[in-house]
Amino acid sequence: MSSSSPNLTVPIHQPEWNSKPAWKLPGWAEPIMVASILFAAMYFTRRRNYSILPRRAPYTSFLDAPDSARSSDDLLPYEAVSDSDEDAAFTASTKCPPKRRRWCGFTVYTPNTSRFRHHLHSRLLQKFPFLVEMLYWIINYAFYRMTSISAQALFAKTGIWNVAQRHGLWILQFEEYGPLSWLFPLKERDVQRWFMAGHQDALTFLNRTYALIHIPGTVGFIAWYYYAAPSHRTFAIARRTMTLTNFLAFATFVCYPTMPPRLLPAEYGFLDSVRHDDAQSVWMSGRFVNALAAMPSMHFGYAFCIGCTLLWHSTLLRARWGGLERGEREKSLLGKIGYVALGFGYPALILTTIVATANHYFLDAAVATLYVFFAFAANRVFFVFIPLEDWFLWCIRAEKPVPSTGERMRGGEREG
Known part of the structure; x- marks a missing residue:
């Protein structure tokens, strides 16, 4: 198959724009939006009845057991923590022997960071455990850059x-x-032409959606699900799936750079509606932004992962199969309808958006979907980094906090 074909070109005809460009947000608006989501998440997921400054002389607790495995975020169940809990769970052991880890079939020993539990930054993390999730996504964003x-x-x-x-x-x-052309009955060009022919205001709305939903929407989902998930183990599966999808996409961006339809020469029939509406996100501009990263579509990859998580969270099927977690209740009929509608509607909106705005091809969304399935099946691969995490915590002299996810279902939110 050749790289181009004259059959792909169309007569150059630029339709007249009847809609005016959308109002452009100030450059500071998106960072403020994301920061507000993150700080709100820190507040609502804080550990209640726990003081950053110690209220009494140093002590040891069940959190600081020598065989603690808390550098893994979901190998063990978590319970609500408070200063009084620590007193009640006093343990006589004051030694901190190395942690024993299984790594790629081998046994390795890593530093036990429980000795740093009273350091101020350790207690700050214990009070606001969502800070760890923020660090993870900062690392993700740095890799994208x-x-x-x-x-x-x-x-x-x-x-x-x-x-x-x-x-x-x-x-x-x-x-x-x-040979798989039957999977793509609609053409990207036809979808955009439909919006240009009498639905330009809707296209302007989709351009703004493309710019504003990706980062704030994904950050908002992570923040909400950290609070709403029935357990941290469940939340971590969703987070690791999205993270592995990220890295699969990043590798593709590097090895298979792909020009989005809107940047192709005009004879291929696409319009750069994003430029017309000045709908570029502040997060997607600047020196290190990869404008040639259409394959796969991470807009749709995130949306598909979020949609699947919302369907799972609806308890529509799990309640009948006995799949509810400890402390979790079956959602009401209205709740099920709402989560299912969002679970299907959000990915559908994003798919329409990325194609109508000529930012992605249908194949980009299909590959992103395959990446999500693979990432879900292989998300435990991140456990190989547990020893590295132990050493990192040792270097910064900090103890990793117990996540607060699921505490409200175990009665933790009623304390304090």
Whole structure:
């Protein structure tokens, strides 16, 4: 299959824009929005009846048992923690022998950081355990920022722009003439033309949706589910799935740069409605942003993962199969309808958005879906980093906090 085909081109005809560009948010608005979500999550998921400053002389607790495995975020169940709980669970042992870990079939020993439990930053993390999740996503974002530099270095000789354009045209040709063309009955160009022909205000709305939903919406979901999940083990599965999907996508961004439809030459029939509406997100602009990262669509990858989680959280099927977790109750009929509607509606909205705005191809969404399934099946691969986490905590002299997820279902929210 060649990289381009004359059959993909169309007569150049630029339709008239009748709608006005959307009002552009100030540059500070999106960071303020995300910061507000994060600080609200810190507050609502804080550990109640726990003081950052010790109220009495140092003591040991069940949190500080020498064989503690808390550097893994979900290998053990978690219980609500308070200063009084620590007193009640006093243990005589004051030694901190190394932790014994299983790593790739081997036994390794790592430092026991429980000796640092009274350090101020350890107690700050114990009070606000969501800070750990914020750190994880900062690392994710840093890796994304590096994909542009890595891809440019990899394709420095051939020219990344030309390579990305060839990849974009190959996708169009694969969807239209490839052996799986029956999976793509709709064409991206036709979807955008429908919006341009009498529905331009809706397209303007979708442009704004594309800019504003991806980062704030995903951060908001992480914050909400950290609070709402029945257990941290369940939350961690969703978070690890999204994280592994991220890294699979990052590798693809570097090795297979792909030009989004809106940046293809005009003869292929796409309009850059994003530029017309000035709908570029502040998070997706700047020196390190990878504009040639259409494959796969992480907008849809996140949305699909969120949608699946909402369907699971609805308890629609689990209640009948006896799959409810400890302390979890079956959702009301209205709650089930709401979660199911969001579970299907949110990915559908994002799919419509990424195609109508010509930011992604249908194949981008299909590959993102496959990545999510694979990441869900293989998300436990992140357990190999547990020893590294132990050493990192040792270096910063901190003890990892017990997550507060699920405390409200175990009665923890009634304390304090």
